[in-house]
Amino acid sequence: xxxxxxxxxxxxxxxxxxxxxxxxxxxxxxxxxxxxxxxxxxxxxxxxxxxxxxxxxxxxxxxxxxxxxxxxxxxxxxxxxxxxxxxxxxxxxxxxxxxxxxxxxxxxxxxxxxxxxxxxxxxxxxxxxxxxxxxxxxxxxxxxxxxxxxxxxxxxxxxxxxxxxxxxxxxxxxxxxxxxxxxxxxxxxxxxxxxxxxxxxxxxxxxxxxxxxxxxxxxxxxxxxxxxxxxxxxxxxxxxxxxxxxxxxxxxxxxxxxxxxxxxx
Amino acid sequence: xxxxxxxxxxxxxxxxxxxxxxxxxxxxxxxxxxxxxxxxxxxxxxxxxxxxxxxxxxxxxxxxxxxxxxxxxxxxxxxxxxxxxxxxxxxxxxxxxxxxxxxxxxxxxxxxxxxxxxxxxxxxxxxxxxxxxxxxxxxxxxxxxxxxxxxxxxxxxxxxxxxxxxxxxxxxxxxxxxxxxxxxxxxxxxxxxxxxxxxxxxxxxxxxxxxxxxxxxxxxxxxxxxxxxxxx
Numbered sequence: 001x002x003x004x005x006x007x008x009x010x011x012x013x014x015x016x017x018x019x020x021x022x023x024x025x026x027x028x029x030x031x032x033x034x035x036x037x038x039x040x041x042x043x044x045x046x047x048x049x050x051x052x053x054x055x056x057x058x059x060x061x062x063x064x065x066x067x068x069x070x071x072x073x074x075x076x077x078x079x080x081x082x083x084x085x086x087x088x089x090x091x092x093x094x095x096x097x098x099x100x101x102x103x104x105x106x107x108x109x110x111x112x113x114x115x116x117x118x119x120x121x122x123x124x125x126x127x128x129x130x131x132x133x134x135x136x137x138x139x140x141x142x143x144x145x146x147x148x149x150x151x152x153x154x155x156x157x158x159x160x161x162x163x164x165x166x167x168x169x170x171x172x173x174x175x176x177x178x179x180x181x182x183x184x185x186x187x188x189x190x191x192x193x194x195x196x197x198x199x200x201x202x203x204x205x206x207x208x209x210x211x212x213x214x215x216x217x218x219x220x221x222x223x224x225x226x227x228x229x230x231x232x233x234x235x236x237x238x239x240x241x242x243x244x245x246x247x248x249x250x251x252x253x254x255x256x257x258x259x260x261x262x263x264x265x
Numbered sequence: 266x267x268x269x270x271x272x273x274x275x276x277x278x279x280x281x282x283x284x285x286x287x288x289x290x291x292x293x294x295x296x297x298x299x300x301x302x303x304x305x306x307x308x309x310x311x312x313x314x315x316x317x318x319x320x321x322x323x324x325x326x327x328x329x330x331x332x333x334x335x336x337x338x339x340x341x342x343x344x345x346x347x348x349x350x351x352x353x354x355x356x357x358x359x360x361x362x363x364x365x366x367x368x369x370x371x372x373x374x375x376x377x378x379x380x381x382x383x384x385x386x387x388x389x390x391x392x393x394x395x396x397x398x399x400x401x402x403x404x405x406x407x408x409x410x411x412x413x414x415x416x417x418x419x420x421x422x423x424x425x426x427x428x429x430x431x432x433x434x435x436x437x438x439x440x441x442x443x444x445x446x447x448x449x450x451x452x453x454x455x456x457x458x459x460x461x462x463x464x465x466x467x468x469x470x471x472x473x474x475x476x477x478x479x480x481x482x483x484x485x486x487x488x489x490x491x492x493x494x495x496x497x
Binding site: 083262 | 279317319320338341345347350351354358366
């Protein structure tokens, strides 16, 4: 059932995402070509660059708003009269929404990187790099990465970033689930819940980071870079485990509320 | 067990207001039951609790021996009193979705009914009139071979000719072994097809009887009895 929910969630949410990503790539391409043409249309290239930067920000906001709106519209508004009578558990419903939201947000990040790359290539920047060759600084960087296994750190913190993103999405879902518990002022309660969660999480994060960086100072003072990397990875694992645990709490909480205390009005 | 639905002391409060007040109700399999009452009597609230869309304040409800959840949603077909889908969706997409999710959905029957009612499957819901949307929803509900149908005001927002068509659709397409609960305040239209009636007044069950017995006892139609019970 989870697979079917994910399939239909993609089917029903893809169109605005493709338009936004297409716009990003299109504007990047046009701007890149304008930059390559040079002085004759410099003003146009500058305007397109500004539009491109603004579009990155607007697209990011749109993607987040769209994913949040999908959860609310599909589960907690009139559409919920159909969605919540499908033969699926609340956990499956929440899980499907979370997975698809994550995919769209990661797709947005990929679209931004791709559009930056397209801009770089279209403007002739890539050709210039190839012409000049790879610098000795970059070669030394590559050696350090291999020596200290920095790829482990890279993947660890990339996974942490994705888990952290999922946890953030789940706090919004949880806040909306709490909001629908009451008869009136649902939006207000949802916002208040989210703010309360945000404040508590920030306080806890600062306390944990303060402790972790306190320990880090001791290790950095040893000037052994491999120990620094090891400590960095250890903190990354601790952070990942904590984020996973907290995310699980919001997931279970949201599913439990929608399962036992759904109030579609 | 011949009982498809059992509600015990079912209560739902919205703040200080009681929409359902300690309702005890038991429905047998294979009956068409009219859940009758004026606006605000608790009909929609009761159906939504059974469908798993509302949680009760007190009491319990069991469908075929289970609390409302994933398993009961497999055997319950619910028709809400409002459109329950995105307006940008096409009719055929919704048909395909329901066919995918429900093992008991009869896609062929659905297509046949759409053809009979001259409803274009390629149309988006925002292109359809309210009456046509109501017809689409009733077709989708009745194309399931469910064990319990919960129809909330299936004829409430349509013209008399369409009402007749919808009632005919209900009778001709439901699973005969199933129980159909029709919540409505348009008694005279549904009375001919009902086996049992439940009168709901201000969240209380004030009457639950078979139609034939009730008519014989009171020597009146259900519509006339309804007007007496709910006279202002």
